[in-house]
Amino acid sequence: MALAGMRDALSLPAWVVGFGLVGIGSLARDVGYPVEVAVLSTILVWAGPSQVIFFASIATGAAWSAIALAIGFASLRFLPMTVAIMPLLQRPGQSVRMQLLLAHYVAVTAWTEGLRRLPGMPPHQRVVYFLAFANTCMLVSSIGTFLGYYLLGELPIPLAAGLLCLTPIFFLASLSAGLRHRGDIVAIVLGLALAPICDRFIGGGFDLIVAGLVAGTIAFFFRPRKRGP
Amino acid sequence: MTQPIPWLDGPLWPYLALLVFAVLPTEIWRWLAVAFARRIDPDSPALEWVRAVATALLAGIVAKLIVAPPGALAAVPLFIRVAALAATLAVMLVDRRRLLFAVLAGEAVLIGGAWLAASA
Numbered sequence: 001m002a003l004a005g006m007r008d009a010l011s012l013p014a015w016v017v018g019f020g021l022v023g024i025g026s027l028a029r030d031v032g033y034p035v036e037v038a039v040l041s042t043i044l045v046w047a048g049p050s051q052v053i054f055f056a057s058i059a060t061g062a063a064w065s066a067i068a069l070a071i072g073f074a075s076l077r078f079l080p081m082t083v084a085i086m087p088l089l090q091r092p093g094q095s096v097r098m099q100l101l102l103a104h105y106v107a108v109t110a111w112t113e114g115l116r117r118l119p120g121m122p123p124h125q126r127v128v129y130f131l132a133f134a135n136t137c138m139l140v141s142s143i144g145t146f147l148g149y150y151l152l153g154e155l156p157i158p159l160a161a162g163l164l165c166l167t168p169i170f171f172l173a174s175l176s177a178g179l180r181h182r183g184d185i186v187a188i189v190l191g192l193a194l195a196p197i198c199d200r201f202i203g204g205g206f207d208l209i210v211a212g213l214v215a216g217t218i219a220f221f222f223r224p225r226k227r228g229p
Numbered sequence: 230m231t232q233p234i235p236w237l238d239g240p241l242w243p244y245l246a247l248l249v250f251a252v253l254p255t256e257i258w259r260w261l262a263v264a265f266a267r268r269i270d271p272d273s274p275a276l277e278w279v280r281a282v283a284t285a286l287l288a289g290i291v292a293k294l295i296v297a298p299p300g301a302l303a304a305v306p307l308f309i310r311v312a313a314l315a316a317t318l319a320v321m322l323v324d325r326r327r328l329l330f331a332v333l334a335g336e337a338v339l340i341g342g343a344w345l346a347a348s349a
Contacts, residue, residue, distance in 0.1 A: 033243040054251040058231045072254035077283035080276045082262030103259040158343035160301035168294040169335040176321035191288025196296040211289045216282030
């Protein structure tokens with residue numbers, strides 16, 4: 001089962017996340033933080049958007065409170081995501097520590113793949129499979145972050161730009177892969193449009209939070225009121 | 230550049246900053262979910278709102294990274310960066326399961342465009 005998890009991760013998802021986090025290495029290097037912090041951010045934060053906000057906000061001189069707030073809000077999605085996946089992984093007699101460990105791996109990739117594959121699996125094999133899958137993704141991503149820290153500056157500009165652009169491209173692709181209804185579409189379109197506008201008019205690094213709150217709240221009213229069967 | 234908090238500054242500051250301002254605000258939601266997993270209704274309006282704000286925030290990050298990009302990406306003309314996003318979006322709109330293909334399409338536009346712009 002562990003091998004199956006590794007194999008499924010290496011069949012594609014691990015590479016997508018791994019390449020997507022290459023840019024984190026160079027962002028960390030740009031603000032003068034050591035390579036250990038870049039790699040640790042991949043292992044301990046395990047959320048591309050949080051890592052991007054962290055290093056990119058430091059580069060623009062945002063207040064620490066604004067950085068933490070933006071990351072907190074960007075990570076709120078993990079609450080419903082974790083709530084949704086935990087029942088698939090819970091076993092009788094499982095320790096809280098084990099559950100916290102499992103929850104740590106909840107991020108776009110392991111979550112979408114987990115929700116897709118775990119239900120068809122016998123419950124006693126799921127934890128091993130999930131851990132193998134997620135740890136493989138994390139290992140590949142850590143190597144990607146490490147390489148990005150040292151390599152990105154050495155590459156010709158089109159290639160370096162291509163690696164840096166993997167993060168926004170991958171986010172946008174994941175966002176559109178997760179679309180559920182028109183409310184999500186409104187959230188994405190308004191978020192894309194408002195962020196640069198807020199960036200121009202709101203200072204102190206709070207622009208992203210304001211854009212997210214305004215766009216998200218408007219999108220909330222566009223959600224379908226009644227759930228179909 | 231955001232400066233370290235003076236009385237906490239030192240060689241370990243980047244580690245401390247990462248733990249307090251990045252790991253904690255991210256991880257806390259996963260922990261809360263474990264703590265309250267049985268009592269949270271994933272379909273409640275409050276969580277719907279949270280999801281909408283989180284989605285918009287992510288889209289906002291994408292826009293910021295494209296409009297005010299870091300490092301070498303800034304050397305690529307804006308219209309090529311936007312075209313790369315458009316290519317990704319176009320593939321996803323055709324088939325939402327083609328994530329890899331969408332990423333590759335965006336990358337092809339960006340790297341190809343950057344190459345042409347640099348050699349023009």
